[in-house]
Amino acid sequence: MPEADSTVPFDFSSYGSEIADLAARGLNDAAGAEGVRAAMARVTGRAEEVQTSRLSTNEHLIACGPGCADCCRVNVTVLLPEAIAIAAYLEEIGAGDEINAMKIRVADTAARVRWMEDDERIRAGVACPFLDGRGWCAIYPVRPLTCRALSSTDPEQCRRALAAHGSDEEETIVVNIFQKFLMEGTFRALATAMERAGLDTTGRELCRSVTRCLLDPRLAHDFLAGKRIKFPES
Numbered sequence: 001m002p003e004a005d006s007t008v009p010f011d012f013s014s015y016g017s018e019i020a021d022l023a024a025r026g027l028n029d030a031a032g033a034e035g036v037r038a039a040m041a042r043v044t045g046r047a048e049e050v051q052t053s054r055l056s057t058n059e060h061l062i063a064c065g066p067g068c069a070d071c072c073r074v075n076v077t078v079l080l081p082e083a084i085a086i087a088a089y090l091e092e093i094g095a096g097d098e099i100n101a102m103k104i105r106v107a108d109t110a111a112r113v114r115w116m117e118d119d120e121r122i123r124a125g126v127a128c129p130f131l132d133g134r135g136w137c138a139i140y141p142v143r144p145l146t147c148r149a150l151s152s153t154d155p156e157q158c159r160r161a162l163a164a165h166g167s168d169e170e171e172t173i174v175v176n177i178f179q180k181f182l183m184e185g186t187f188r189a190l191a192t193a194m195e196r197a198g199l200d201t202t203g204r205e206l207c208r209s210v211t212r213c214l215l216d217p218r219l220a221h222d223f224l225a226g227k228r229i230k231f232p233e234s
């Protein structure tokens with residue numbers, strides 16, 4: 001695809017409408033978890049296509065990459081289609097010991113961070129259970145939109161900011177603002193499509209949501225039928 005002219009202002013409003021329509025069509029066509037995953041793949045695929053088309057100048061450089069997982073210690077909020085897609089991906093990549101151990105870690109982390117604010121979690125150093133032994137995201141193709149919105153231009157700034165978190169010293173992180181707005185806009189557009197379709201738009205913590213999806217094979221059908229998905233004690 002030809003690179004977009006990055007000097008031309010990006011029309012986030014039109015982009016949001018496009019993503020909302022794309023998500024609505026995908027969710028409308030979906031009959032189960034795989035259909036939801038396909039709908040999410042179309043949404044994130046379009047977001048990545050736009051992101052790539054704008055990465056032409058230095059000010060758009062992003063430092064985030066494989067093995068740089070300093071920020072993977074905060075609570076991540078997902079919408080249900082994202083959690084369903086992640087659970088479907090985990091089921092697809094196998095039932096080996098490594099994946100089974102990861103599913104157990106995800107459930108354990110869900111319980112551990114349940115009542116933790118970001119500050120507390122950062123202080124406790126509770127890492128995301130989807131990090132593999134190399135510090136790579138094991139669910140990278142289906143990672144949440146909130147994770148995609150993290151777009152630091154300097155990993156050292158991230159480390160200093162996390163180290164200073166909760167103290168009086170503040171550390172500024174220079175982010176790629178285009179990517180941040182793009183992914184946050186994609187999240188909002190997905191929520192808009194869900195709301196219009198009468199689907200459950202509640203945002204929930206990543207590990208808790210994925211665990212709930214893994215434990216209930218009917219969840220995707222119930223979600224697509226417009227039922228409000230109950231979580232224990234929610």
Ligand code: SF4
Nearest residue numbers: 072128130131137147
């Ligand atoms: S899902 Fe992946 S990118 Fe997001 S916090 Fe976890 S390991 Fe990091």
